[in-house]
Amino acid sequence: MCGIVGLLIRDPGLEPQIGSLLAQMLASLGERGPDSAGAAIYSSGDPLSELAGSRAYLDRVRISLASEAPFDWEILRKPFAHIGSGDIGMRTFPTGAWLSVPSCELGAVMEFLSTKAEYFSVIGVGEGLSIIKGIGRPEAINGRFSVDSWRGDMAIGHTRMATESAVTVRHCHPFVPAPDLCIVHNGSFSNHATVRRRLIAEGIDFDSDNDSEVAARLISRQLALGDDLEAATRWVTKEMDGFFTMIITSPEGMSVVRDPFACKPAVVAETCQYVAVASEYRAIAGLPGIEDATVFEPEPEEVYTWKR
């Protein structure tokens, strides 16, 4: 069992509230996923700044880092000062950090970070994407990463009850197989080893032995081949065998797909202010205007997409 949520904001007036809405959605799915959780936010500026959309973020890329144990991120400031122009912004949490680096210096920064893999991992990169992952109940993780205060226009999250692989930060969702692409999965795949071997043979690298990462890499491959979000999402129904409700977010928007037997739950709420997807209705019961929302369950094997 796991809990998944996705929230696409249509009314910009709601963007400063996205963090508190996401936090409440994740917390309500704590019973579905008490061992660990993860979330990601799409924003034009720093999600924790009052100045969302600040110009300082132009031509910059964000890198999200996570550590299994608390890490003293401040010690990175010194080596950062010597990479490229030395202009690296950093926001830190006990077990995570968000970097903002000039786009042209991404390669150099990533090369430096790869030498520190024993202390932390890079959990995702994107122009407008910031990611967190942590061990524990979602309420605790919300607090650790100030999720309540995030601003942005699209968010995705996952509460995990591990069944197929270990409980570590590295195994947490969302998986970010390509810049600005996030995938969360509730369920389990039975043919993940087979598909993983095939993708590895094609030259695709994996970060973990998590079954959900296989579907994430598959979607990422299809997007790289030129599919749009809807077509890429449909590939999960063609290639993957097992139980799944998946939410995928990309700069294009948000998509949802369920297995042919609809073994894992999903509910969608749509209003002129937002589109919300969650494992269970109680996760969206507290959203503004939910009484008047169009609420429905996605049909099995159908792909639903909403443009950003």
Next chain:
Amino acid sequence: METLNCEVLGVREVNRALRRLPARSQVRVTNTYGKHNIAVGLDKEISITLGGNTGYFTGGLGGSSDGTGPDIVVDGFVGWSLAENLMGGSVRVKGSASQSAASSARGGTIIIEGDASLRAGISLKGATLAVAGNVGAMSGFMAQAGTILVGGNAGAGLGDSLYEAVIYVAGSIVSLGADAQVEELSSDDILAIKRLVEITGFDHIDPHRVTRVASARRLYHFSAQNHGSY
């Protein structure tokens, strides 16, 4: 009428309070916000209105083996496994129900005024399930006894591996499951449907124009002809 606030009391306390009520009580439960397990395991004849959308297992395990039990009305939609294993009484949902409505229900009546999602009436064991709208795929799967009435259309694989339950569908059927077959409507069937229409108020259903689906009973025994594949 007594009111119990789910948000203030929590589900466990609400269920305790409902269990303490004497027969013929009337009670309203508010602020349900999609919470699971509301009004489960109750056996007295009380009237309960759930004033909003509820989560999983709403009204489950209710009623007694003599068919009596609480009458529950849900003023909204419900999550998975509505009235699971119901023994008696009734549960009426004003909105739609998610998957596995009335699963394993042995007695009582489950009435859904909207649609029911996949696997409605799965493993039904004697209760009556009436859905005004459509039911999703795999509905009536392995249903052993009881009646399912569908006022709208049925999804794929209807009545797969049915035992002795009977399914009536007023609209179309995407496909029948293994061993399910369409049978001729008898005068007893029409009478039974008429009675159900009266109870449910689903008067858009014409008792003479429904399709009866029941077991072909080909899966009841091993067949010597299939010896090679056993």
